[in-house]
Amino acid sequence: MPEMSPPSDPAAIGHWITSAPMRALVAAFGGELPELPTGKLLIWLDEFSARHWDFRAGAERFEARDWTGSAAESALIMDAARALGLVVPQPPRRDSYDHLLVLGGLAQGCLQRAAYAARLVSDGLKVGAVAALGSFRPCGPAERALLAKQTDCHEVDALDQGVRDAFGLTASAATRTGSDGPVGPRSWSHHIYRLDGGPRVHVLAAPASGHRANTADTYEFWAEELSLGIGATVLIVTTPIYVPFQHCDAVRILGCDVETIGLDQALLPAAMRQEPFSAGRHLQEVRSAIRSMHRLYDATI
Structure with a gap:
């Protein structure tokens, strides 16, 4: 078929x-x-x-x-x-986009997607800005072990580590946060990195509409933070199994030209690959x- x-x-x-x-x-x-x-x-x-x-x-x-x-x-x-x-993973249909979005998830997925996004850019994909979208969902023990973190680790930390490693980033250019005390459902953060010779890289943790931020919450927060234009072109990088649902949410919320692709594990370092989903x-x-x-x-x- x-x-x-x-x-x-x-x-x-x-x-x-x-x-x-x-x-x-x-x-x-x-x-x-x-x-x-x-x-x-x-x-x-x-x-x-x-x-x-x-x-x-x-x-x-x-x-x-x-x-x-x-x-x-x-x-x-x-x-x-x-x-x-x-x-089946699909390559981008265009050679340039206004925005490249890396979606969050479990720590391994965050690292994979960030690495794949960086691979696309290094292979010549032109993007105006890169953004990694996540939440303050606490990481579990296996995720903390993968990230070499002991405590106070969240999904957004996995995304931050992923884009730092993949894009070779150092100190953040700017940081905004909506949480002065303990992290809660309405907490948010926005880190902005300047990539030498390349686009700005944003790492965002969205406030939650429920007990934690979901994919739709992250789209809405990112669009508000960056004042997304209606005519913008957006490439979303996720894992193939999530492409249909995350694409439909993006089309509904963002109201612009959206393309959603699943990463190709064959293009990732062998140590980052995982077993197929059941x-x-x-x-x-x-x-x-x-x-x-x-x-x-x-x-x-």
């Missing part, structure tokens, strides 16, 4: 959710995709995926239980996920994509 790009408008969303790979996934879990208008079908898929593909149950992604099934079922899931755009993790992120598409669809009709 050919791979689909992440949808950016209602027609493309309708094509994605009624595609052959989506029908195959639904059938593999005992369902049949009904003939409904796009909005109602998104509601149906949200409810179906909540019953069958929600392994988080409100927890963080790294805390989710995994799905276990047969080898044949796993192969079908991975074939569908690949066709839906959650597996079939269950891909099911979970198909659900995330459905929910983000639902929000985008509601915002555009």
